[in-house]
Amino acid sequence: MNTVRVNLGSRSYDIVITPGDPAGIGPFVRSALRKASTALVVCDANTQAHGRTVEATLTAAGLRTGFATVPAGEPSKCMEQLAKLYDALYDLAADRSTAVVAVGGGVIGDLAGFAAASYNRGLPLVMVPTTSLSMVDSSVGGKTGINHPKGKNLIGAFHQPAGVWIDLSYLDTLPEREFLSGLAEVVKYGVILDAEFFAYLEANAAAVRARTPQALAHIVSRSCRLKADVVEKDEHETTGLRAILNYGHTFAHAFETCGGYGSLLHGEAVSIGMECAARLARKMELIGADFVARQTKLLQAIALPIVPPAQWPTDELIAVMRRDKKAVGGQMRFILPTQLGAVKLFDNVPEPLVRDVLESR
Numbered sequence: 001m002n003t004v005r006v007n008l009g010s011r012s013y014d015i016v017i018t019p020g021d022p023a024g025i026g027p028f029v030r031s032a033l034r035k036a037s038t039a040l041v042v043c044d045a046n047t048q049a050h051g052r053t054v055e056a057t058l059t060a061a062g063l064r065t066g067f068a069t070v071p072a073g074e075p076s077k078c079m080e081q082l083a084k085l086y087d088a089l090y091d092l093a094a095d096r097s098t099a100v101v102a103v104g105g106g107v108i109g110d111l112a113g114f115a116a117a118s119y120n121r122g123l124p125l126v127m128v129p130t131t132s133l134s135m136v137d138s139s140v141g142g143k144t145g146i147n148h149p150k151g152k153n154l155i156g157a158f159h160q161p162a163g164v165w166i167d168l169s170y171l172d173t174l175p176e177r178e179f180l181s182g183l184a185e186v187v188k189y190g191v192i193l194d195a196e197f198f199a200y201l202e203a204n205a206a207a208v209r210a211r212t213p214q215a216l217a218h219i220v221s222r223s224c225r226l227k228a229d230v231v232e233k234d235e236h237e238t239t240g241l242r243a244i245l246n247y248g249h250t251f252a253h254a255f256e257t258c259g260g261y262g263s264l265l266h267g268e269a270v271s272i273g274m275e276c277a278a279r280l281a282r283k284m285e286l287i288g289a290d291f292v293a294r295q296t297k298l299l300q301a302i303a304l305p306i307v308p309p310a311q312w313p314t315d316e317l318i319a320v321m322r323r324d325k326k327a328v329g330g331q332m333r334f335i336l337p338t339q340l341g342a343v344k345l346f347d348n349v350p351e352p353l354v355r356d357v358l359e360s361r
């Protein structure tokens with residue numbers, strides 16, 4: 001067992017990473033939330049079995065429980081499913097001693113997290129991530145929310161969890177493509193913050209892909225630590241530091257938008273986006289050719305895509321990048337590497353260079 005502490009003053013919390021301890025979550029919730037008397041377990045159809053196990057240990061720990069299931073997938077981050085969670089909380093007679101326990105991937109974490117942030121002006125939240133992406137990214141940092149029909153994550157709130165319980169054995173049931181997709185964010189942390197971690201991933205790519213317990217424990221705890229370090233310094237995205245987590249994401253969002261949500265998984269889009277960002281940084285002479293080659297090789301070793309599908313028109317991709325919420329006044333902004341383990345924000349990147357990167361596919 002491994003603990004990563006997120007230091008945010010009165011909102012500090014622990015992320016516990018265990019290789020497999022199905023009975024541990026009840027006592028964990030009890031210790032993180034001494035006053036909790038009830039809990040609403042939220043899951044989707046694919047994480048229901050894990051949710052039931054969690055519910056049983058919460059009951060054994062003396063909590064009265066409710067259980068809510070939403071359909072699997074991104075469309076559940078909507079008003080209708082949010083309203084169903086509010087109903088479930090009402091039926092449970094929820095008050096501030098009620099914990100919302102999110103058992104699932106980023107969709108469940110964001111949706112249940114936002115229900116917790118808003119019901120009764122805020123209920124305590126415990127994250128139990130079950131996908132690689134949610135273990136290394138979405139369950140840490142306090143961003144919660146749902147989608148507006150016209151835009152992703154437009155309705156939301158910062159609401160830090162009271163604790164995060166990561167049981168690595170939950171990954172046993174996660175399909176390969178989903179698992180690999182989440183690893184793009186892990187590579188991202190190495191590139192933006194930690195050259196040594198990047199080298200670890202290069203040396204252990206096969207073990208990571210094979211989901212060996214030691215490799216999983218290391219990459220999840222290191223990723224959580226690195227993300228927590230950034231969140232601790234810029235909790236509410238006010239200093240600009242938190243933006244470094246968007247490395248590869250300006251391109252990725254354009255791919256996700258033009259390809260239609262669902263054609264690429266988020267991590268796959270991020271992988272192609274990081275490849276494009278590295279090539280852009282090379283064109284701007286920020287980094288050497290060896291950097292680009294190492295990143296490409298690592299992404300390929302993890303079986304992640306690196307080439308944007310040819311059918312997406314460059315003009316359309318560029319138009320989306322200009323509208324990106326990180327773009328200011330239509331200028332394109334990119335987080336780009338200056339060396340392995342360090343990135344900077346670049347405003348006003350010349351469009352011809354971006355075009356070049358997109359067209360040399």
Ligand SMILES: NC(=O)c1ccc[n+]([C@@H]2O[C@H](COP(=O)([O-])OP(=O)(O)OC[C@H]3O[C@@H](n4cnc5c(N)ncnc54)[C@H](O)[C@@H]3O)[C@@H](O)[C@H]2O)c1
Nearest residue numbers: 046072073105106107108130131133134138143170173174
């Ligand atoms: N809040 C944040 O900081 C943050 C950060 C990154 C991403 N996100 C959000 O996270 C979401 C993506 O998260 P995701 O990639 O985890 O997707 P997801 O929650 O949709 O999960 C992917 C799929 O795997 C299934 N699944 C989950 N756990 C499983 C398991 N253990 N076994 C079998 N199947 C399982 C789910 O039912 C779903 O079908 C997006 O909505 C994104 O906006 C939020």
Ligand SMILES: [Zn+2]
Nearest residue numbers: 185249266270
């Ligand atoms: Zn991402």
